[in-house]
Every structure is written in structure tokens, then in C-alpha cells.
Amino acid sequence: MCEHDADRAIVDAGGQYCRMHALLVWTIIDNEMRESGMSTPNSRMQEELAAQKAEERKAAAEEKRNxxxxxxxxxxxxxxxxxxxxxxxxxxxxxxxxxxxxxxxxxxxxxxxxxxxxxxxxxxxxxxxxxxxxxxxxxxxxxxxxxxxxxxxxxxxxxxxxxxxxxxxxxx
Structure with a gap:
């Protein structure tokens, strides 16, 4: 691939990339998933957490109002x-x-x-x-x-x- 050795953690996970190229591949995949509307389990959790926090803020504002x-x-x-x-x-x-x-x-x-x-x-x-x-x-x-x-x-x-x-x- 390149003159850098493959990163041990990446090799152990089944990849043959140096850290820089692994991050490049991850960025490409992440962008394609976002553009296609697909989401990773992590992004779904982040969306759920954001929705939960928004609901909590709304409930707190309503409680304060009343x-x-x-x-x-x-x-x-x-x-x-x-x-x-x-x-x-x-x-x-x-x-x-x-x-x-x-x-x-x-x-x-x-x-x-x-x-x-x-x-x-x-x-x-x-x-x-x-x-x-x-x-x-x-x-x-x-x-x-x-x-x-x-x-x-x-x-x-x-x-x-x-x-x-x-x-x-x-x-x-």
C-alpha cells in the first residue's frame, strides 16, 4: 500500500493499512453512509441521546414555566x-x-x-x-x-x- 507498516491494532482487526490510510478509508465510508442515509450503530445512539436530551430540556422548560x-x-x-x-x-x-x-x-x-x-x-x-x-x-x-x-x-x-x-x- 504505502511505505508505512500496517498498524498492529488494524492488522489484529483484519486490515492491512497503516493508520493514515485506515483513517482515510474510514472517512470515505463514513461520508458515503451519511450521504446514503445509512447510519452506524454509534450515530443512531448519538441521535437517540440527542433526542432524549432535547426532550429533557423541553420538560425542564415546561416545568419552569409552570x-x-x-x-x-x-x-x-x-x-x-x-x-x-x-x-x-x-x-x-x-x-x-x-x-x-x-x-x-x-x-x-x-x-x-x-x-x-x-x-x-x-x-x-x-x-x-x-x-x-x-x-x-x-x-x-x-x-x-x-x-x-x-x-x-x-x-x-x-x-x-x-x-x-x-x-x-x-x-x-
Whole structure:
């Protein structure tokens, strides 16, 4: 074949090729199988594994979309924010000190998305920031008055979130 000796592992497997020519033959066969739609057992396993991982990612995304966490309403300066968090304490710690927590409701990412659509007419930046308007003011007031945030015991919450001012439901 060529001036190189046949590779011992290839000879033991029944071939008479040096490593370079064995790889060349493998590449040719692999390309022909791919072009003809044939697959090797290894490629079938890879396809099955990829499909399984895609299914797991889809299930995880669906679980996250439907998980009951918190939809929160903040006032930062003159603007409102509608956000979603699993760990509200940690999330609120990332806002500036003059942030006011106006209301919280137990909800899902889907609920947050619905709120964004509901108030899209007053959106100002990104998809979560809004200018004040009567409809949003009313909604926040209703959420706060209904105490949908029953997990929120004010004195404990204030102690844990010194950076964020908690505004009682008569917040205006």
C-alpha cells in the first residue's frame, strides 16, 4: 500500500493499512453512509441521546414555566417593573436601595408573561419596565390588598431586605 507498516491494532482487526490510510478509508465510508442515509450503530445512539436530551430540556422548560414562584411589582424611581423570581430575596438584592416592593403574587412565568401583555401599552424599556398608568396602578393595588403575598410577614421581610423598601398596600 504505502511505505508505512500496517498498524498492529488494524492488522489484529483484519486490515492491512497503516493508520493514515485506515483513517482515510474510514472517512470515505463514513461520508458515503451519511450521504446514503445509512447510519452506524454509534450515530443512531448519538441521535437517540440527542433526542432524549432535547426532550429533557423541553420538560425542564415546561416545568419552569409552570412552577409556582413569585410575580412581583416594584417601583424604581418613576417606573414600575413586573418581574418573576424563584428566590425573591436574592432577586430584590440586585435592585438599587430606593426600590419599593409594591406587591407580590404567587404565580408562574406564564402569569408574568400575561401581565406583560396586559400592560404592554405602557411598556417603556425591555419587556418588564412600565410607566405609571391607572390600569397598572389599579392592578398592583388589587394584588396588594388581596394579600396574595401571604408569605410576606412585614417585620421579618424588612429585616431580610434592608435595601428594598416594602410599601404597605396603601402605597400611593
Amino acid at each position: 412552577r409556582q414562584d413569585y410575580v412581583y411589582y416594584l417601583r424604581v424611581g418613576a417606573h414600575f417593573k413586573i418581574g418573576f423570581a424563584s428566590n425573591l430575596e436574592q432577586r430584590l438584592a440586585s435592585y438599587p436601595p430606593d426600590t419599593e416592593l409594591l406587591a407580590v403574587e404567587v404565580g408562574t412565568l406564564q402569569l408574568e408573561t400575561e401581565r406583560h401583555r396586559e400592560f404592554k401599552h405602557s411598556r417603556i424599556a425591555g419587556r418588564e419596565w412600565y410607566r405609571p398608568n391607572p390600569a397598572l396602578d389599579h392592578h398592583i393595588r388589587i394584588v396588594a390588598e388581596n394579600k396574595r403575598h401571604t408569605w410576606w410577614e412585614e417585620s421579618e421581610w424588612r429585616r431580610k431586605t434592608e435595601r428594598v423598601k416594602v410599601v404597605p398596600h396603601n402605597w400611593q
